[in-house]
Amino acid sequence: MKISINNLSFSYDADSILRQLNCSFESGNFYAILGPNGSGKTTLLDLIAGFLKPCQGDIFFDKQKIDLLTKKQTAKKIGLVSQNYYINFPFTVQEVVMMGRHPHIPRFSHPSADDINLSESVMEKTGILHLAHRRVTELSGGEKQRCIFARALCQDTPVLLLDEAFSNMDISHTLQMLRLVRQKVIEKNLLVLSVFHDLNLASAWCDALVFLKKGQIKAFGKTSEVMTDTNIKTVFAVEAKVEFNEHVQAKQAYFNVS
Amino acid sequence: MVLFSFFLTGMILLSLSLGYIKIPVADIVKILFAKAFGRLDILQSTSETFTAVIFEVRLPRILTCTVVGAALAVSGTLFQGILLNPLADPYTLGVSAGAAFGASIAILLNLGAAFVSIPLFAFAGACTTLFFVIFLSYSSKNAFSGLSSNNLILSGIIVAAILSAGISFLKFVANEQVSVIIFWLMGSFASKTWANFSLVLCFLVVGYFISLFYARDLNLICLGDRSAASLGVDLKKTTLILLVTGSMLAAICVSVSGIIGFIGLLVPHMIRFVTGPDHRRLIPVALLAGGILLLLADTVTRAVLPHEIPIGVLTALIGGPVFCWIFKKSRM
Numbered sequence: 001m002k003i004s005i006n007n008l009s010f011s012y013d014a015d016s017i018l019r020q021l022n023c024s025f026e027s028g029n030f031y032a033i034l035g036p037n038g039s040g041k042t043t044l045l046d047l048i049a050g051f052l053k054p055c056q057g058d059i060f061f062d063k064q065k066i067d068l069l070t071k072k073q074t075a076k077k078i079g080l081v082s083q084n085y086y087i088n089f090p091f092t093v094q095e096v097v098m099m100g101r102h103p104h105i106p107r108f109s110h111p112s113a114d115d116i117n118l119s120e121s122v123m124e125k126t127g128i129l130h131l132a133h134r135r136v137t138e139l140s141g142g143e144k145q146r147c148i149f150a151r152a153l154c155q156d157t158p159v160l161l162l163d164e165a166f167s168n169m170d171i172s173h174t175l176q177m178l179r180l181v182r183q184k185v186i187e188k189n190l191l192v193l194s195v196f197h198d199l200n201l202a203s204a205w206c207d208a209l210v211f212l213k214k215g216q217i218k219a220f221g222k223t224s225e226v227m228t229d230t231n232i233k234t235v236f237a238v239e240a241k242v243e244f245n246e247h248v249q250a251k252q253a254y255f256n257v258s
Numbered sequence: 259m260v261l262f263s264f265f266l267t268g269m270i271l272l273s274l275s276l277g278y279i280k281i282p283v284a285d286i287v288k289i290l291f292a293k294a295f296g297r298l299d300i301l302q303s304t305s306e307t308f309t310a311v312i313f314e315v316r317l318p319r320i321l322t323c324t325v326v327g328a329a330l331a332v333s334g335t336l337f338q339g340i341l342l343n344p345l346a347d348p349y350t351l352g353v354s355a356g357a358a359f360g361a362s363i364a365i366l367l368n369l370g371a372a373f374v375s376i377p378l379f380a381f382a383g384a385c386t387t388l389f390f391v392i393f394l395s396y397s398s399k400n401a402f403s404g405l406s407s408n409n410l411i412l413s414g415i416i417v418a419a420i421l422s423a424g425i426s427f428l429k430f431v432a433n434e435q436v437s438v439i440i441f442w443l444m445g446s447f448a449s450k451t452w453a454n455f456s457l458v459l460c461f462l463v464v465g466y467f468i469s470l471f472y473a474r475d476l477n478l479i480c481l482g483d484r485s486a487a488s489l490g491v492d493l494k495k496t497t498l499i500l501l502v503t504g505s506m507l508a509a510i511c512v513s514v515s516g517i518i519g520f521i522g523l524l525v526p527h528m529i530r531f532v533t534g535p536d537h538r539r540l541i542p543v544a545l546l547a548g549g550i551l552l553l554l555a556d557t558v559t560r561a562v563l564p565h566e567i568p569i570g571v572l573t574a575l576i577g578g579p580v581f582c583w584i585f586k587k588s589r590m
Binding site: 046049050051071072074075076078079080082084086087088089090091092095096099100102103107148151152155 | 339342343344471474477478480481482484485487488489490491492530534535536
């Protein structure tokens with residue numbers, strides 16, 4: 001499966017957010033989207049997920065234009081963990097995770113045994129099985145994020161979009177989720193696009209990096225090739241030293257303190 | 259749910275027996291049974307006054323009250339879900355203010371003589387308000403900001419504020435008719451007819467099935483707009499349908515019985531403690547509970563209190579403190 005973006009532009013009223021993007025993403029890869037605040041990362045994910053309509057240009061899913069798919073068809077192809085994980089109503093964790101099966105369960109019918117098994121195995125893998133009957137309103141930020149993450153995995157889609165999905169998790173859970181994502185990418189040939197703020201985490205785990213700045217792609221390529229001090233300097237305006245780290249087995253950036 | 263249905267039936271029977279003329283529950287069952295199965299021979303053992311009181315006076319009022327309570331509760335549940343705000347109620351979008359304004363105009367122009375026209379004006383007022391509020395908050399450009407809960411609540415508040423000023427002005431102009439307006443606004447179930455009952459019932463049945471049809475989508479909408487959309491909910495369409503359904507339920511209730519507060523706010527809250535927030539369970543139980551609660555209030559004002567006080571006042575007087583108690587308790 002392949003997502004191709006052709007000459008994509010988007011703006012809210014007068015402010016242009018994305019300007020003439022051209023790129024493509026392929027299955028079996030874990031991509032990181034990097035860029036300063038307000039560079040259009042979330043907007044790009046919203047456009048791919050079909051919530052926003054492009055002002056110009058097209059997004060293709062293999063050969064199919066994305067806005068020709070129905071909402072339900074899109075939901076079977078693209079899962080999303082959004083930045084905002086705030087839930088106002090006291091659903092239980094189990095109920096929220098099961099909502100991930102929504103596009104697969106016909107109206108008025110109950111979840112099948114397969115649906116229940118899948119949701120339980122996902123909860124176990126994300127380490128929230130012991131929280132299954134707790135209310136989401138009572139969970140901590142990281143626990144809530146894991147619950148939302150489990151819901152997206154439960155949706156069982158070939159494409160997964162992560163918008164700062166790990167921002168409130170502790171390091172051990174972050175690594176556990178990243179391991180889970182990479183395992184899915186390898187075993188199930190998933191296409192994962194994830195917004196990161198931690199360059200080193202992205203470099204260690206992702207196959208390719210996309211650097212966005214002011215709605216334009218500044219660099220896009222294999223991690224080992226585009227993770228350079230010049231790219232970091234142009235995109236974030238920060239001096240960095242980039243070196244291969246034996247322990248991580250990837251390039252890592254070091255920033256000076258002063 | 260079975261428990262609630264049982265409770266509602268019991269409440270209706272009890273309510274039928276209470277009042278100026280006390281009627282034993284056994285007689286009521288006999289009369290209802292006789293009417294339902296056409297066994298008029300049983301009726302001979304009971305008094306004819308009882309039959310008349312039940313069928314001409316009490317039953318229409320009690321049933322209207324029950325369906326209005328049920329409709330308000332369902333409407334409140336829908337609004338709290340769509341607006342992602344447990345503090346929303348059927349009147350958040352200004353439907354009540356619109357209905358009150360329509361009714362005030364009808365009363366002021368003395369159209370009340372035509373009997374049907376006050377409810378009709380109220381309903382028209384409510385619908386106009388609803389569509390104006392939707393028009394105000396709708397923007398075609400952006401999928402997210404159009405019909406978002408903040409936009410809707412804000413538009414509703416603005417429109418309601420303008421309309422209440424309008425109502426105050428109408429009251430000021432109305433002179434001696436001002437008391438009629440005030441009494442109408444406070445709500446009452448006195449002298450409701452079978453026609454009132456069947457009208458509200460029609461709306462309730464249609465509204466209830468639409469709500470149940472979209473109950474699962476409503477659950478997802480509660481998770482937030484992006485999550486709902488990524489799980490395959492057509493956000494704009496579903497929100498609009500449920501919004502119109504909830505408002506129509508509220509509008510018909512206000513038109514028939516005036517502004518009755520707190521049922522739409524309180525019932526979904528209380529029932530959420532029992533059933534959890536899943537709308538597939540919440541909506542049916544809230545429907546029954548709304549009927550029970552409003553009937554209880556109406557029976558109190560009709561049969562227990564020495565003087566009948568407006569039902570809208572009573573629900574707020576009882577509902578307010580109960581709400582405070584629940585609110586405080588859930589925070590501890």
